[in-house]
Every structure is written in C-alpha cells, then in structure tokens.
Amino acid sequence: MNIEMKGVTKSFGSNTVLRGVDFNLLAGEVHALMGENGAGKSTLMNIMTGLHKKDDGQIVIDGKEQLFENPKEAENYGISFIHQEMITWPEMTVLENLFMGKEIKTNFGWIKTKDMKNKANNIFKELGINIDFEKQMKTLSVGQQQLVEIAKTLMNDTEVIIMDEPTAALTDREIELLFKIINQLKEKNVAIVYISHRMEEIFKISDRVTVMRDGISISTKPTKETYYDEIVRQMVGRDLEDYYPTIESEKGEVVLEVKELSRSTLFNEISFKLHSGEIIGFSGLMGSGRTEIMRAIFGIDRLEKGEIFIEGKKVEIKTPNDAISKGIGFLTENRKDEGLFLDFSIRDNISMTAFEEFSKYGWINRKEEADFVDLLIKRLTVKTTDMELPASALSGGNQQKVVLAKWIGAGSKVLILDEPTRGVDVGAKKEIYSLMKELTERGVGIIMVSSDLPEVIGVSDRVIVVHEGKIAGELSKESLSEEKIMTLATGGS
Known part of the structure; x- marks a missing residue:
C-alpha cells in the first residue's frame, strides 16, 4: 500500500x-x-x-x-x-x-x-x-x-x-x-x-x-x-549548542535525607542525602525499584520502615499532601493518569498547587492567578493559544511542561522528576535541562529518575544506581560512564 x-x-x-x-x-x-x-x-x-x-x-x-x-x-x-x-x-x-x-x-x-x-x-x-x-x-x-x-x-x-x-x-x-x-x-x-x-x-x-x-x-x-x-x-529552526548545560550551582545544606527506607519485595534499606542546588540522577533497569522509592518518599505508596528528614528535621509523610506541605514536588512518570487533570484547563492544572499565592479568606484572585499562570506558560514555552483550553488539547511534551510548571509554581525545595523528558522532543529537552539548572541556582534540590543514560550523565552531579531494590553503588560526576552505570545496574561491581 x-x-x-x-x-x-x-x-x-x-x-x-x-x-x-x-x-x-x-x-x-x-x-x-x-x-x-x-x-x-x-x-x-x-x-x-x-x-x-x-x-x-x-x-x-x-x-x-x-x-x-x-x-x-x-x-x-x-x-x-x-x-x-x-x-x-x-x-x-x-x-x-x-x-x-x-x-x-x-x-x-x-x-x-x-x-x-x-x-x-x-x-x-x-x-x-x-x-x-x-x-x-x-x-x-x-x-x-x-x-x-x-x-x-x-x-x-x-x-x-x-x-x-x-x-x-x-x-x-x-x-x-x-x-x-x-x-x-x-x-x-x-x-x-x-x-x-x-x-x-x-x-x-x-x-x-x-x-x-x-x-x-x-x-x-x-x-x-x-x-x-x-x-x-x-x-x-536553529542550531542547538551546549545541549546539556553546565550546572555549577553551589551545593548547600542537606535538604532531604532518607534512612533505611524499605518496602517488602520492592526496595530495601535505601539511604541517601540530597543537597540544595544539587541534581542526583537515579539510574537502574526497569523494575529495579527506582520509581517505587520515589513514590514512597512522596507518600503515594506506604513505607514499611525508614525515616525521612527535610532540612535536618524528621517528618512523617503518609500522603502526597504531607509531601507537598513539606516542600516536595513530584513530576510523575505517568503524566496522563497521575500528573494532570486532563479535562481541567491548563490554568487550573498549573495553579492547583499554589492557591495560597493568590487567595485570601478562601477567595481566589483570578487576575493574580492568571498572571501567575501566564508567567509560567511563557517561561516554560508551553505551546497553547489559551490557558483556558483543557490540558488534553496539548501535545505530550507540552503536557509535561504543564506538570513541571505546577511544581515550580508550588515553590518546591525538593523536586523529584521521574522520566522528565520521556516523549519530549530535543528542543523541549534542552529547555527542561536549562530550567533544572535555573532551579538548582535557586537552591532547589533535584532527584532525576531516567532510563536515558546520556541524559543521566549529562545533567547529574552524581548518580545513584539501583539494582533489585537496593542501592548498587554511587558514582561521582568525574567517574560517570554508561559502562559503569550498566555494570552496577545489572548486578556487577
């Protein structure tokens, strides 16, 4: 044919x-x-x-x-x-x-x-x-x-x-x-x-x-x-230079620490620290437990054991609302089912985590909300003719930008990005990397889960590799290579 x-x-x-x-x-x-x-x-x-x-x-x-x-x-x-x-x-x-x-x-x-x-x-x-x-x-x-x-x-x-x-x-x-x-x-x-x-x-x-x-x-x-x-x-329509931006933000105090997080059959005794202004890459094969660890930190799934500290203070996170109130944002791998309300407007999707910014005594100032959303739409170059359109009207990559805008607008101190560039074109990828750089310069600590090894190597300050629910090893920026990551991801040493 x-x-x-x-x-x-x-x-x-x-x-x-x-x-x-x-x-x-x-x-x-x-x-x-x-x-x-x-x-x-x-x-x-x-x-x-x-x-x-x-x-x-x-x-x-x-x-x-x-x-x-x-x-x-x-x-x-x-x-x-x-x-x-x-x-x-x-x-x-x-x-x-x-x-x-x-x-x-x-x-x-x-x-x-x-x-x-x-x-x-x-x-x-x-x-x-x-x-x-x-x-x-x-x-x-x-x-x-x-x-x-x-x-x-x-x-x-x-x-x-x-x-x-x-x-x-x-x-x-x-x-x-x-x-x-x-x-x-x-x-x-x-x-x-x-x-x-x-x-x-x-x-x-x-x-x-x-x-x-x-x-x-x-x-x-x-x-x-x-x-x-x-x-x-x-x-x-242009050349893309410096695809992975040089991120030289100053690492600050520990903003997130987890100790011995465990959930039977999924992950066991996970411990690591994240500093403000730092990007940690989480790598590993599909099914290794990477996403499950992040879902537990954000309160979507129940933890059986372990402790979570935000800026040195122990916190209880049992629901996503608990995580959001403690300054944690989570860009989920499954944006359509878990990251967006597809029938809601772009405006509502972006502003839902930041109503306190433009509300008083329970009333929302619609003009302030519109200005807030418009600023984020322009900053993330979301391609839309109207913020009142439903999120379902956007392409996959622009939907991803809306989810990202939601968490940036929430003022998160810790941002967990699970496959942030999956299904996103090269131009939008570069914009997301540049945005991550800006956020770290503002002191945000970022955890990025990704199956794209060049991306993990290009963006991360260090990489934690997960194998069968356990941390198999940690690699510094200087020692990163696809071969080393895959060796740890497949159970080698």
Missing part, C-alpha cells in the same frame, strides 16, 4: 495545527516522522486514520483518493495506529484483548476459543512473542503489552502500521525484539510510520525521514543522506 497526503490542513478553533503538509509512505518502508511536540505529527496520522477530519488537502491511497470516517474504517482497510498511550482492557486476558470485537464465532454465536488460540499462536510464533494467552493484560510489562498490540494489528492483514513513541517505556531487550519484528514486517511489504524522539533509533531502523515544524513538512530524505544535527536544526 502506497499513501500520499498532499497539502493537508487542520485547525481546532483558532488553533491552526497543520498548514499544508505533504507526506508519502511507500510499501515495505519504515518512514520516520520527526518534529517537536506540537509540530502536528500525531494530528496528521489521526487524519490519515479517520479520527480527525482534514480541513483541506488530499489523501491518495494506491492512486485513489480516500477518506475514512473513523479509525475502524481505516483498520478494515489495512491501516492500524498503535498510540503511545495504548488502549487495552487490563482486567481481560491477552486472548480477549487480541480478539476484542472480532471474536471467531459459530453460526449460533458461540465463541470458538480454540480457533482463536490457533490463529493467535501462529502470529505469536511468527513474531517470536512468548506470552501466555490466559494472563490478564494488567500483569504484563508495558513492552509485552506493546507486542500484543502489534500482534493485534496483524490479525487484520494490516498493510500499514503507525507507531507513536513505541519504545518510550521498553527495556533494551524489548527494543531489540521490536526492531526484529519491524524488519520481519518490512519483508512482508508492511509499511511503518515510526514517530519517535530517540534519534539513535531513527538512524538504526528507518529508511526515510520526514521532519515537521509548526504544522509544515520541512523535508523528506533517505535516512542515510541526513545526519543528527541537520534533523535537529530542521525540527527547531
């Missing part, structure tokens, strides 16, 4: 998202779609698959103009979209998820479970997937759920698969398997649109690259004819 999109435009109210985009996809290729958050990548693919209606332009498939009324129609035609936030039924089994709405039935309406298992088994074998059909989806890792989604698309003789940030939450081993499957699909003449901010993946897996900026397609080139700096320059 060959697809050509010509001069596609789209506006949501007064917000123009696409300004005349050209994009073509050839059978059997992996076509990378690159651009900053808010560039229009997902909107373009949503138009291709019928979720949104274009305002103008053409979609031509195998020489014939085509317009889908909804994603189901596109799927039946052979075009599937695996979204970054996967849509699954967590309480149901893998088999039930694979055949949801497409069950194989007898003439009398009885479900033919054996036939469904045989069909699914053939596809799993072909893709090299080894997952029990009877397991509930909620028991699978994110990577395994991703593989189930890919298998599901192949139930429909899919000819085009759109993958939006497919590796954002995968382990290295799962990424290897995904790339192997992508190469198998190419051999079957399946075309893949690959949306990712991970530049190294683009050069490893894609055949061509299209770069978008501000709702316009800037260029399309064979991947082997372009290079990292050129793609970045086209994405952001």
Whole structure:
C-alpha cells in the first residue's frame, strides 16, 4: 500500500495545527516522522486514520483518493495506529484483548476459543512473542503489552502500521525484539510510520525521514543522506549548542535525607542525602525499584520502615499532601493518569498547587492567578493559544511542561522528576535541562529518575544506581560512564 497526503490542513478553533503538509509512505518502508511536540505529527496520522477530519488537502491511497470516517474504517482497510498511550482492557486476558470485537464465532454465536488460540499462536510464533494467552493484560510489562498490540494489528492483514513513541517505556531487550519484528514486517511489504524522539533509533531502523515544524513538512530524505544535527536544526529552526548545560550551582545544606527506607519485595534499606542546588540522577533497569522509592518518599505508596528528614528535621509523610506541605514536588512518570487533570484547563492544572499565592479568606484572585499562570506558560514555552483550553488539547511534551510548571509554581525545595523528558522532543529537552539548572541556582534540590543514560550523565552531579531494590553503588560526576552505570545496574561491581 502506497499513501500520499498532499497539502493537508487542520485547525481546532483558532488553533491552526497543520498548514499544508505533504507526506508519502511507500510499501515495505519504515518512514520516520520527526518534529517537536506540537509540530502536528500525531494530528496528521489521526487524519490519515479517520479520527480527525482534514480541513483541506488530499489523501491518495494506491492512486485513489480516500477518506475514512473513523479509525475502524481505516483498520478494515489495512491501516492500524498503535498510540503511545495504548488502549487495552487490563482486567481481560491477552486472548480477549487480541480478539476484542472480532471474536471467531459459530453460526449460533458461540465463541470458538480454540480457533482463536490457533490463529493467535501462529502470529505469536511468527513474531517470536512468548506470552501466555490466559494472563490478564494488567500483569504484563508495558513492552509485552506493546507486542500484543502489534500482534493485534496483524490479525487484520494490516498493510500499514503507525507507531507513536513505541519504545518510550521498553527495556533494551524489548527494543531489540521490536526492531526484529519491524524488519520481519518490512519483508512482508508492511509499511511503518515510526514517530519517535530517540534519534539513535531513527538512524538504526528507518529508511526515510520526514521532519515537521509548526504544522509544515520541512523535508523528506533517505535516512542515510541526513545526519543528527541537520534533523535537529530542521525540527527547531536553529542550531542547538551546549545541549546539556553546565550546572555549577553551589551545593548547600542537606535538604532531604532518607534512612533505611524499605518496602517488602520492592526496595530495601535505601539511604541517601540530597543537597540544595544539587541534581542526583537515579539510574537502574526497569523494575529495579527506582520509581517505587520515589513514590514512597512522596507518600503515594506506604513505607514499611525508614525515616525521612527535610532540612535536618524528621517528618512523617503518609500522603502526597504531607509531601507537598513539606516542600516536595513530584513530576510523575505517568503524566496522563497521575500528573494532570486532563479535562481541567491548563490554568487550573498549573495553579492547583499554589492557591495560597493568590487567595485570601478562601477567595481566589483570578487576575493574580492568571498572571501567575501566564508567567509560567511563557517561561516554560508551553505551546497553547489559551490557558483556558483543557490540558488534553496539548501535545505530550507540552503536557509535561504543564506538570513541571505546577511544581515550580508550588515553590518546591525538593523536586523529584521521574522520566522528565520521556516523549519530549530535543528542543523541549534542552529547555527542561536549562530550567533544572535555573532551579538548582535557586537552591532547589533535584532527584532525576531516567532510563536515558546520556541524559543521566549529562545533567547529574552524581548518580545513584539501583539494582533489585537496593542501592548498587554511587558514582561521582568525574567517574560517570554508561559502562559503569550498566555494570552496577545489572548486578556487577
């Protein structure tokens, strides 16, 4: 299947998202779609698959103009979209998820479970997937759920698969398997649109690259004819120098200390100190306990043992409200479910942790609140036409900036950032790093949990590595390397 999109435009109210985009996809290729958050990548693919209606332009498939009324129609035609936030039924089994709405039935309406298992088994074998059909989806890792989604698309003789940030939450081993499957699909003449901010993946897996900026397609080139700096320059419209800022803030007193934090099966006897003006990187493999430690410090999950001190004073943190009142902010890994109220306005999301700043006797001064929010929107360069828009109207990267703005506005002394740049483009990443530098200069202590090793090395003053729920070691800035981090993360010394 060959697809050509010509001069596609789209506006949501007064917000123009696409300004005349050209994009073509050839059978059997992996076509990378690159651009900053808010560039229009997902909107373009949503138009291709019928979720949104274009305002103008053409979609031509195998020489014939085509317009889908909804994603189901596109799927039946052979075009599937695996979204970054996967849509699954967590309480149901893998088999039930694979055949949801497409069950194989007898003439009398009885479900033919054996036939469904045989069909699914053939596809799993072909893709090299080894997952029990009877397991509930909620028991699978994110990577395994991703593989189930890919298998599901192949139930429909899919000819085009759109993958939006497919590796954002995968382990290295799962990424290897995904790339192997992508190469198998190419051999079957399946075309893949690959949306990712991970530049190294683009050069490893894609055949061509299209770069978008501000709702316009800037260029399309064979991947082997372009290079990292050129793609970045086209994405952001300028050169990005000093990607990781030099952070030379003066380390102050200990702002956070934890002693022997433990929670059975998750982590054990975790002790460390964080100074004001310091960034500690927390590294480790997925499932090592990094996030669980941070959730416990913030009061989301219960601690079984251990002590927490803020500026030398022992504190009890049993709920997130306790943590916030003690000056701790937490940018969660799962921004959509835990970091934002998607139906609330951008204004409400940013201001909710700082109402005391502009309220008196229980009444909120709306003008002061608007000025406060406007200042943070401008400082974090959140791309929006109106602070009253719901947070759901923003791209993933801009949603991340809103969550960050919320905690900056709260005046946190300790800021825990769990995967702060996941799904964020290179320009926005640099802005977040620069903002972290500013915060440390103001004396904020930052803990950054990240799976991106170059990021951990580039930003951290020191790195604590977690392995199977325990601190495997600590590395100073001078001794940091990917090899040393991975050695500790995998249980070496």
